[in-house]
Amino acid sequence: MAEVVEQMDAVLSSGVAELSAARSPADLEAWRVKFLGTKGLVKEMMNLLGQVPKEQKRAAGQRGNAVKDALTQAFAERQAGLTSQVSADRDYEDVTEPGKALKMGGRHILMQVVDELTELFGRMGFSTASGPEVEDEFHNFIALNIPANHPARDPLDNFYLATGEQKADSPGQLRLLRTQTSTVQIRVMETQAPPIRVVIPGRVYRPDTHDDTHLSMFHQLEALVVDKNVTMVDLKSTVYQFVRAYFGEETRVRFRPSFFPFTEPSAEVDVWFEDKQKWIELGGCGMVHPNVFKQCKIDPEVYSGWAFGFGIERIAMRKYGINNIRLFVENDLRFLSQF
Ligand code: DAH
Secondary structure, eight states, rough: OHEEEEEEEHHHHHHHHHHOOSSSHHHHHHHHHHHTTSSSSHHHHHHGGGSSSSGGHHHHHHHHHHHHHHHHHHHHHHHHHHHHHHHOOSSSOOOTTTTOOOOOOOOOOHHHHHHHHHHHHHHHHOEEEOSSSSEEHHTTTTTTTOOOTGGGGGGGSOOOOOTTTTOTTSSSEEEEEEEEETHHHHHHHEEEEOOEEEEEEEEEEEEOBBBBOOEEEEEEEEEEETTTTOOOOHHHHHHHHHEEEEOOOTEEEEEEEEEETTTEEEEEEEETTTTEEEEEEEEEEEEEEEEEEHHHOTTTTOOEEEEEEEEEEHHHHHHHHHOOOOGTTTHHHHHHOOO
């Protein structure tokens, strides 16, 4: 029995010694075959148990198993150590190694369009402004010359907020998600003196039923110019310039007389799309109403101005051939990764 155990210990110590001498995956494999293989030394060692007297078999067997476990574990550790060391030591790039594909995020197509638009208007001398999406009645309606009984204020057409401080009998206190970026015209005129030349991209909210062209949240690009001697000609030429620069030199534009409480005269702008053989409405525009100037303490006898508010989703859809507005909010990577 003593002899058998001695032999077992010899297998362990030579195994450990030879393992630490292994320098490469090939050395390791040779070691594995020699010690742990089906005809290896560990197997041979276990066969020695046959020579051990019956009453000592149990103890010798336990010893044999301990040696086997120790070598198996040492092998696993050495293998892990050697692989990481080999790749860390290597001073060349293995160009055949499979690449790691990095999934890159990107700017949302709508935000890319916003960037394109603000950049384009930037080149025409416009700065960019923004304002809050939760607005008060003053900026969304009153200052924009939308009277108390106007249908645009209907609760069915607005997301009014039920806040603690809100009282139906205290006018001007109502809060809502803004329905138009025209609110920011007021905020700009309250804080800046003319001359003003600004574009305002932003989200607006309306309780519309969702379909291919409507969402209850969408984006508008508002523009406001205030200076001395500003006329409708400035408005029209700026819109022409913008449309041609963005959609192409040949693009046709038309102005249709319209009505908005905050502009006089007012118009709607359509762009002709050859592929669809159809006029697509961009939005409204007009000369800033004197009442709006008065609300902002700007003298309408001295200053005049124009404004427009265009739908950004519409612009993006026409520019990039997107046929359903819902695609902008569904976060489907098959759509988003195309841009
Ligand atoms: N605020 C209007 C809307 O959401 C669009 C609009 C019309 C904006 C005329 C303007 C404007 O600045 O002058 O329907």
